[in-house]
Structures are given as C-alpha cells and as structure tokens.
Amino acid sequence: MVRNRARHDPRTEPAAEALRLVKVTKSYGAAENAVTALDGVTLGLARGTFTAVMGPSGSGKSTLLQCAAGLERPDAGIVRVDGTELTGAGETDLTKFRRGRVGFVFQQYNLLETLTVAQNTVLPLKLAGRRVDRRRATEILTAVGLGDRLGHRPDQLSGGQRQRVAIARALVAEPRVIFADEPTGALDTRSARDVLALLREAVRAHGRTVVMVTHDPVAASWADSVLFLADGRLAGRMDAPTADTVAERLAHLGDDAPVGV
Numbered sequence: 001m002v003r004n005r006a007r008h009d010p011r012t013e014p015a016a017e018a019l020r021l022v023k024v025t026k027s028y029g030a031a032e033n034a035v036t037a038l039d040g041v042t043l044g045l046a047r048g049t050f051t052a053v054m055g056p057s058g059s060g061k062s063t064l065l066q067c068a069a070g071l072e073r074p075d076a077g078i079v080r081v082d083g084t085e086l087t088g089a090g091e092t093d094l095t096k097f098r099r100g101r102v103g104f105v106f107q108q109y110n111l112l113e114t115l116t117v118a119q120n121t122v123l124p125l126k127l128a129g130r131r132v133d134r135r136r137a138t139e140i141l142t143a144v145g146l147g148d149r150l151g152h153r154p155d156q157l158s159g160g161q162r163q164r165v166a167i168a169r170a171l172v173a174e175p176r177v178i179f180a181d182e183p184t185g186a187l188d189t190r191s192a193r194d195v196l197a198l199l200r201e202a203v204r205a206h207g208r209t210v211v212m213v214t215h216d217p218v219a220a221s222w223a224d225s226v227l228f229l230a231d232g233r234l235a236g237r238m239d240a241p242t243a244d245t246v247a248e249r250l251a252h253l254g255d256d257a258p259v260g261v
C-alpha cells in the first residue's frame, strides 16, 4: 500500500509540500565495492516551486531524482511525494503512483520512435488506463509549439522539438511533480531556453512542482532555488539563483558544512 499520511484526499487535493525526503540513503554494489550515492539526505520542497539540483559528477543528483520519483528504492529513509509516502510501497502501487502523479523528462527524451508526436504524448494516459482527451493533448502540444507536428514521428523532429514532446507527455497526465534529469543537456542554447521556459510556465501558470537535475548554471538560474549536492549529501541551498552566483558556489562546493533544508 502507498501510505497517505496527510489528511487531504491525494487524488483531488494537492499537499502543501510537494516533496519530502527524510534521511534518505542509497548505496550501490556490495562489500568493498559499495558506493554510497546518497548519504542521509533530508529536504522539503513546497508545492508550486521550481528547484534545480546541482553538484559534481557522481555527487548523487540522478540517484536523488530517481529515489524521489519512486524509480529507485532507497536503502533507508522516507520519501513522500505530494503527501503520499512511497517508501515501503509495493511495486504495483509504485507503478500506479508514478503513472498517476509524477511526470518525467530525461536528457535523451525517451520517445517511442514508432509512435507519432500525438501518440507519444497520450501514452502515459493509456498506460495508466485513463481517458485519453485528444483535444487536451492537442492544446498542450500547441502550447509547446508543436501544433503542426502532431502526425510526425520523433526522427522527423529536432532535439529541441523532441524534448518539447517529452514535456507535453509529462504535462498531459497533469502530474503534481515533474522530475527532469538534464532536460537541456543535449540541446543548443535556444532550444534549451524554450524547454526551460516551458518548465517554468508549468510551475507559474499551472502550479506544478518541478525538480530538475542540471550541470548548467544558466539552466539552474531559471529555477526558484538550487540545491547543491556533494558526496551524496546536501551541501547548500540558494534562493533566487543567477548563473554567476551558481557558478561561484559550485566552484567552492565542499567548503560548506552539510545541511538539511
């Protein structure tokens, strides 16, 4: 069972806190080969916020995202998304939860090449056994600038357009939280800006919560705040980031004591 600790009804009413991690720990491998990817991470993110996660390569950013999204199981600790506790849930409940209340955007788009833009977009609804509202899907695709590409296949699109399909696909299920892992990593500057603007719009206009892993201080500057990771621990937080302040902090990461936010 996915446990709902809050008093609200999670199917209709969003929780105040979109994401809560308490002492989340995750290791890979066994014995002397074990790598601690996350080492007791505690954090909370308010609903309707855009947060970037940054840190050196191997600091645990992707692992954090995967554990927060219910794609990986932590070894210890608690993960709560939109008031619902994922840790301890069975695989079937987790899958149902992921399909219903979170959206994903990955660096490599993860579109199905044999499906059209429109079919890729509604796929999460089909997998979740939900009603497919094609008009709504078309509206979303139009909003991301692909209204004239509905019948195209991914190999007929640019990288930026593919990522916009991935964002439309993440938005169509109206998720509470969107997890994005390096969504601009494979894009040119202009396409990256379009994608970041869409993510920010999802937060500002539609009240979604976005958590985005990125290496790029410019991308991070689109977020409301940045969480810094070092060696699997939280190493700081910055509100109202700019590309310069983020780059500066990254250069000095490790100088700060680990914190919980």
Ligand SMILES: Nc1ncnc2c1ncn2[C@@H]1O[C@H](COP(=O)(O)OP(=O)(O)OP(=O)(O)O)[C@@H](O)[C@H]1O
Pocket: 028, 029, 035, 036, 037, 055, 056, 057, 058, 059, 060, 061, 062, 063, 064
């Ligand atoms: N499936 C896995 N099996 C074994 N080790 C893993 C696995 N996934 C991650 N790790 C290890 O856990 C640590 C954290 O990895 P993670 O991918 O979360 O870091 P990251 O900050 O996202 O790195 P990058 O910026 O390079 O993508 C690394 O030392 C990595 O080698």
